[in-house]
Amino acid sequence: MRIAIDAMGGDHAPLEIIKGVLEASQILGKEDELTLVGDESVIKKHLSDLEATTSPIQIVHAPETIGMNEKPVESIRKKRKSSIAIMAKMAAKKQADAIISAGNTGACVAAGQLRMRNLAGVNRPGISVILPTFGGPVTICDVGANVSCKPINLYQYAVMSSIFSTEVTGIERPRVGLMGIGVETEKGNDLVKKAREMIESDPNLNFTGFVEGRDIMNAACDVVICEGFVGNIVLKLTEGVVDGLFGAIKKELVIESKELAEKFGPVMKKIYQKYDYHEFGGGLLIGLNGISMICHGSSKSRTIKSAVLACKELVSHKVNDKIVEYLSNSTVRGNGE
């Protein structure tokens, strides 16, 4: 299996990325080929510093880099020699079975859409991420690829994310919930009402109806479907509330007693480890003809290692073949919606 990783993307690139790839390479077999894409001299220098010049990791030189705040489509069109653009081309030409980047998410989405094609039967790709919640792992799709969804997109996200959830988290017949603002059928906007009817009409999905914001953390379902605008807010808000609350607790504990605060430290660490989103590596740009994984900008080496291992799973479990097969048998069509 050939997996290409963007050495230049993310807040801790290139060092943490390269370290993560080295960690993954020690776990993978000889039949797996890992390729770092980025500035060759920089990568070589780091490999040398890490005393890993004899590692079997390949390098593909990319002289350009796309910054975190560059405009996605524009940057991909202009910077054809950037690591993200080159990787998308490698995936499109089947020179890589999977590509991974912790760089500019929008640029990764744009590169996928411009250079790779959609899977047969898929109208628009979405991003599926696994959120470790207090009730178990919950897959959320879309968290930002498609900000203006049509009902058919949400239906297809339900199909694709169900398959994704089964293959990655091992949940058989995952319960699919549609993000809404009340469980009653008449609540919500036009998009979710129409999407609900479409998803409901497919007896092969294990659909549980609308779910509300407070249900996500309880894992009231295994897969949550929403449009990218909503999903992105859900993801970032969750991060903000968790960080904020831990901060508030720390502050309050220090006021109460320093000793208590010190004792609470390890507990906090344990919780962080248990509900650590780094564990799943990144989100899958699902619906593309290829595997493109997008990691958090703050990815550390263990995130990248996890992402590489997750990609190996996704490719070897033939997730994309399963999606194509499912959709070719589905009678649900968008009719312009």
Place this chain on the structure above:
Amino acid sequence: MRIAIDAMGGDHAPLEIIKGVLEASQILGKEDELTLVGDESVIKKHLSDLEATTSPIQIVHAPETIGMNEKPVESIRKKRKSSIAIMAKMAAKKQADAIISAGNTGACVAAGQLRMRNLAGVNRPGISVILPTFGGPVTICDVGANVSCKPINLYQYAVMSSIFSTEVTGIERPRVGLMGIGVETEKGNDLVKKAREMIESDPNLNFTGFVEGRDIMNAACDVVICEGFVGNIVLKLTEGVVDGLFGAIKKELVIESKELAEKFGPVMKKIYQKYDYHEFGGGLLIGLNGISMICHGSSKSRTIKSAVLACKELVSHKVNDKIVEYLSNSTVRGNGE
């Protein structure tokens, strides 16, 4: 001032509602008249049980009740003698300066829209709530009245919630943020891009641009604007994450050491008190010609007491007059949007 309170609405009605009204009446002056709306015999029985038959609280009999899961518009049309319908009529006829309910939110919104009129210049009312965050109180609008907003609605929510925020939390020139998925102007859906232009074109608003999910809890701005579908998810998700995290911490602490768990209890309580959304009573159905406050279904007596006091502030600060005056001077128009 005349304030009417729904005795029948909420998970803890009527007891906690009646207790809250009694608590408020002890704080308010003689010029303020509190009226409980609901089943007269039930209310009288509770007042008697609470040894408060000599209290100056009025009762308006409402023989019908709208359940938490009844369809909003339908229930208001059919149950004209329900507490919610009667209160909306009292507000419309100016028999009450403010009305308060912890009952079916949708029915409260529908009653307001059907029976009361919008303020001059307002296209659609929204619900403004104050969220106590780690950086101070943040006003969010809309959290569920209007699930399919037009840009002009969001502009008007920015105006109304700025005034609301100033009058209730005392923040001069509150910083207004528009809920988005990235701070760059090109990020987001059509709605927020157009709304952004409208809000930006009004120099009297202290607009700071897009805010992301993780910014809310840091109080990166004082007022957050979004459509009702998004705001409702934000509110319920925040609740779910906070509850879930506290639950996870408790569980982990008990595993670690029972003694540590016991010591952590009071700290948790303090944090709950500090970031207690009951403190602000409820959300204001803002944009109506009258004051209609909607409280959380789980409202306890202190929530209702806070809501009554908040209503008094809103009426005496002439929040609605200020909104009408602002909008009459604004040159921002919707043009069908």
